[in-house]
Amino acid sequence: MGSQPDSLPTPATPAGRDGLDAILARPGRAVLAFDFDGTLAPIVPDPEQARAHPEAVPALAALAPKVASVAVVTGRPAEVAVRHGGFADVPGLEHLVVLGHYGAERWDALTGTVTAPPPHPGVAAVRAELPGILDRSGARQGTWIEEKGRAVAVHTRRAEDPQAAFEALRDPLTDLATRHGLVVEPGRMVLELRPPGMDKGVALREYVREIDAGAVAYAGDDLGDLPAFAAVEELRANGVPGLLICSGSNEVTELEKRADLVVEGPAGVVRLLRALTTRLN
Numbered sequence: 118m119g120s121q122p123d124s125l126p127t128p129a130t131p132a133g134r135d136g137l138d139a140i141l142a143r144p145g146r147a148v149l150a151f152d153f154d155g156t157l158a159p160i161v162p163d164p165e166q167a168r169a170h171p172e173a174v175p176a177l178a179a180l181a182p183k184v185a186s187v188a189v190v191t192g193r194p195a196e197v198a199v200r201h202g203g204f205a206d207v208p209g210l211e212h213l214v215v216l217g218h219y220g221a222e223r224w225d226a227l228t229g230t231v232t233a234p235p236p237h238p239g240v241a242a243v244r245a246e247l248p249g250i251l252d253r254s255g256a257r258q259g260t261w262i263e264e265k266g267r268a269v270a271v272h273t274r275r276a277e278d279p280q281a282a283f284e285a286l287r288d289p290l291t292d293l294a295t296r297h298g299l300v301v302e303p304g305r306m307v308l309e310l311r312p313p314g315m316d317k318g319v320a321l322r323e324y325v326r327e328i329d330a331g332a333v334a335y336a337g338d339d340l341g342d343l344p345a346f347a348a349v350e351e352l353r354a355n356g357v358p359g360l361l362i363c364s365g366s367n368e369v370t371e372l373e374k375r376a377d378l379v380v381e382g383p384a385g386v387v388r389l390l391r392a393l394t395t396r397l398n
Contacts, residue, residue, distance in 0.1 A: 125392040126378055128360060132353055133377020136360035139332035140184070144397050146331030147184045150321055150345070151386070153191040153198050155338035156364040159383050160305060162274055164193075164263055169202040170383040176390035178209030183397045186328055189215045190317045192302065192309060192341055194266045195224040195231050205229060218267045219302075219311065219341075220320025236267050237312035239297030244269050250289050256282040268311035279306045304339045305368045318344030325352060336362035336386055339369055346375050362389065 128134045140147040151157050154164065157173045181187040187210070191198045195217025199205055204213055204226065215224040222233040244262075247269065251257045259276030262269060271290060276282035283306055291301045294310045302309040302316075317337070325333050325348075333352060335345045349359035363376035364386050373379050380389050 123392040128377035139358035152337035195222040270309040274306040316344040318348035334360040338364040
């Protein structure tokens with residue numbers, strides 16, 4: 118798009134500048150990790166219609182061969198993220214890893230297979246009770262349930278007052294999750310009930326250690342990305358340079374406060390990927 122190359126922005130923090138410098142100096146030891154919805158894909162009213170930004174996959178494919186690894190870390194089932202992202206059988210992305218369900222599932226592009234533990238029994242119990250709870254809360258109109266296999270999510274984006282519906286459901290859904298051994302993950306007009314023990318921070322930390330990365334970058338947009346931000350901060354404290362990137366929105370501001378770089382949504386992430394690729398040529 119346009120004849121001028123995208124310029125690489127300067128991180129706002131010293132730690133972020135160190136992280137970017139380490140990625141540029143030793144790209145062969147760098148892990149670049151990305152959330153999916155809101156980061157690689159625009160947020161849409163129906164998550165089933167979400168697709169990667171049209172330039173995201175080509176940008177990832179151009180950059181991936183230059184670094185140690187590219188990973189997508191998402192709350193979605195791994196196979197769904199692969200399908201909606203269009204990540205399978207893409208030249209340049211042969212070593213892409215998708216860590217789905219907050220790391221409980223893993224898809225490797227090299228094999229095209231998903232590995233995962235057995236599902237948590239609490240998910241089925243919660244799924245059975247959810248319709249009655251939505252009816253009793255008075256927030257049924259406009260809300261809807263998304264089946265995610267190893268988790269279940271309640272969306273309020275289509276409600277007449279999405280934020281009011283979100284707040285009305287937070288406590289009842291937290292109580293429901295607790296009774297069945299699950300936790301609630303709040304997001305952008307969505308409350309997800311899922312098994313405990315895994316989050317994006319755990320997934321990212323374990324993957325960085327698995328491949329012995331010398332630097333890491335993580336890009337996200339939502340509250341569920343805060344654990345991944347915390348993992349990068351922990352890695353930095355232990356000598357692994359890191360860069361925190363926020364795919365900015367006007368719905369969630371918590372990440373912006375902790376990010377080293379803020380870009381304008383998925384289109385901004387694409388521009389950043391292209392700028393990194395240009396610098397690494």
